[in-house]
Amino acid sequence: MTTANTDRAGATPGGASRSGVLERSFAILNAFRPSDECVQPSELARRAGLSKATGHRIVQEMVILGILEKGDHGVRIGLRMFEIGQLVALHSPLRVAALPFLSDLAATTGGAVHLSVLEGADVVYLEIVNPIKGLSSRTGGRLPAQATAAGWAILAFSPDTVIETIATQVPARRPSPGRMPTAAEIAKVRSQRYAQDPEADREAVEAVAVPVLDPEGYAVAALSLLHPSGTRDLSRFVPALQVAAKGLSRALHHLAMRRLESS
Structure with a gap:
């Protein structure tokens, strides 16, 4: 039997599709x-x-x-x-739990506060409070994990298999911004519990990020703070970010426990 020619997504010339x-x-x-x-x-x-x-x-x-x-x-x-995308954000338990912390951080620091998660080899931004005009990050957008402070914060608290998988994908993404953190840099982020922007010398903004951890100590998200380059010493705000991340971790844990009790 002769197999019909298909394009890469599985569609035959006549319009039939194995992939749907x-x-x-x-x-x-x-x-x-x-x-x-x-x-x-x-x-x-x-x-x-x-x-x-x-x-x-x-x-x-x-x-x-x-x-x-x-x-x-x-x-x-x-x-x-x-409209559909807004529904996803509105009903995201993580986003809902994080909003009070994001708003408080934005008011305290005067900067742009991001909530992001790791999806594949990218960080996806679930919410941005007080965004900076012209910034490459946007709500619902994504950037390579190795090119962002949030990505480094999440990677440092991810299983080794996740780090290794993403590292193998970076060379294939050309041009590929940023770089994977070294073992020493991952250890440093784990020790100080925050990451700085690996692209600070290329961008018009500076950033710091902290992980939001689950009970096992793995990152489920990151909170990051961005300011235009040279305007503020962002390290002074790291304690506030860390307190917010711990509060969000507790809120997510309590939410998970309530769901288990009601199921």
């Missing part, structure tokens, strides 16, 4: 980059590993559903996706 419409639609969404405003359907198809015909067809369906919308120079993420 949902997977191909997600590939289109994942093809958007933070700097994109509008992208041509053919370019999205190329990034997603789809044929032009498959990509155009899926994009048209997504426009009809409001997932994407047409712009002057292609298509962009639609308002419906923004």
